[in-house]
Amino acid sequence: MTDRERPTRHQGTPFQSAHAEGRELRLLMELSQQEAARRSASTVEAEHILLALAALPDSRGGAFLIANGLDRAALEEALVAERRHSLGSVGAPVYAEADLKAARRRHKPRWGASSRDAFDRGMRVSRGRENVSTLNLVVGALMAELGTVPRMLGLAGVDRHQILGRATVEAAKGTK
Numbered sequence: 001m002t003d004r005e006r007p008t009r010h011q012g013t014p015f016q017s018a019h020a021e022g023r024e025l026r027l028l029m030e031l032s033q034q035e036a037a038r039r040s041a042s043t044v045e046a047e048h049i050l051l052a053l054a055a056l057p058d059s060r061g062g063a064f065l066i067a068n069g070l071d072r073a074a075l076e077e078a079l080v081a082e083r084r085h086s087l088g089s090v091g092a093p094v095y096a097e098a099d100l101k102a103a104r105r106r107h108k109p110r111w112g113a114s115s116r117d118a119f120d121r122g123m124r125v126s127r128g129r130e131n132v133s134t135l136n137l138v139v140g141a142l143m144a145e146l147g148t149v150p151r152m153l154g155l156a157g158v159d160r161h162q163i164l165g166r167a168t169v170e171a172a173k174g175t176k
Helices: 019-038 046-054 060-069 072-089 113-126 136-141 147-153 160-173
Strands: none
Touching: 019 046, 046 060, 046 072, 046 113, 046 136, 046 147, 060 136, 060 147, 060 160, 072 147, 113 136, 113 160, 136 147, 136 160, 147 160
16 A cells, blocks of 8 residues: 555544654654653653553554554553562562552653664664654564563563564555
8 A cells, every 4th residue: 555545544544644654653752751651660661662552543553553452451461460570580579550659750751772772673674764653663662582571472471473573564564
């Protein structure tokens, strides 16, 4: 499907123009920072990007995640399981999720290593800035072999490699 044939956002599908996709990426970055801040995190990480994408069902990345069973609720549940597993593996007691929240941060979260890596990998997959979409960021986040995202998906029983393959194929369709 060419950019001209691609329906507009108002029809509930990906944006037509690169300018609109740029706005969508800026919105994603803002939502990712809000997600990290809501969780009292000092840095925005790849899991915050995925959670923010799941809140954008009209984006290519959000629609892909949701279609593959990774809606916001599923991602939240996987993240809680990862946190409990990580705390348990070092012998820390497991508390209710509400008890694990830190005090609100006063400053905007900075971009952490996993989020920067996800953006870098997404840009490489997109073959340049003019082709980048939120789906490329899904690919970038899923490509991580280490970190919270692969652990949380593994604990949730998600075949990360299978979903990564699907996302890569789908993202390649948008770069031709």
